[in-house]
Amino acid sequence: MKRRNTPAKEAVLELLVKSQKALSQDAIESQIEIAVNRATIYRVLNSFCEDGIAHKIVAEDGKQYFSICKKCKHPEEKLIYHYHFRCLSCGTIECLKTPVQYTVPSGYQVEHANCLLTGTCKDCNTNS
Amino acid sequence: MKRRNTPAKEAVLELLVKSQKALSQDAIESQIEIAVNRATIYRVLNSFCEDGIAHKIVAEDGKQYFSICKKCKHPEEKLIYHYHFRCLSCGTIECLKTPVQYTVPSGYQVEHANCLLTGTCKDCNTNS
DNA sequence: TTTACTAATGCAACATAATCGCGTTAATAT
DNA sequence: ATATTAACGCGATTATGTTGCATTAGTAAA
Secondary structure (H helix, E strand, C coil): CCCCCCHHHHHHHHHHHHHCCCECHHHHHHHCCCCCCHHHHHHHHHHHHHCCCEEEEECCCCCEEEEECHHHECCCCCECCEEEEEECCCCCEEEEEEECCCCCCCCCEEEEEEEEEEEECHHHHHCC | CCCCCCHHHHHHHHHHHHHCCCECHHHHHHHCCCCCCHHHHHHHHHHHHHCCCEEEEECCCCCEEEEECHHHECCCCCECCEEEEEECCCCCEEEEEEECCCCCCCCCEEEEEEEEEEEECHHHHHCC
């Protein structure tokens, strides 16, 4: 199943790259230049994840957030998991550079890590 | 608002303690001895969280899981965040002893950490 | 034990997130 | 220009979690 380039994909990708943050479907739908159907946005985002272009974060609100992050890629093309930070004040979700480090009991095999810190970000702390 | 003891609370608590795992509302509803309404289960679970008895984990499936974990309590009564592990094969979510360690850029204030690793657990790895 | 107060419950309605089926549209290669 | 089929929009559907409200039942005081 070869991918095709479409206006929807380009617009979503551009928005994600431009915003530098993790965005939810509804944020994308409201910020995107062109009109794109909800289901399509999800399909586009999931295809990005499948292709390793974007990654998905599930926040404690149960919602999915997607982001493009070039720093995620390790030299040997392996994804390095890093912490994400969700600001309770402004809602922003950003990728921190802090890598996720963990050890698991022997016999356990880790395939994915979803690590989210919540609190107040720098901007919201200094502005209050 | 003082808490009252009720059959629903006792049953949910007993189940959580017995199972030693993080359970979702629907798992609790199906495993619990007595019939308890869905909304009540959520209210009970949230009250446990407020009282510091249980903690809530949001998995990458967007669902909330609740668990009792005595090891969570630090000597000075402060909650220590630890990793959780979700097995993609058997669905079990368990608390790992691995503490969550992170550093955040200056100006950031962390209030909560939700860290979940997914993969295959020991049992599922050895049985395959 | 009886009474009063109100936390807790069940039920139904509601809100939201995400997925899916299906007929149609349009990107790509020939 | 044509054929193929990935991608799309739309509507329906599923699932999770919350909320309002009338009723029930803990708990403490009389």
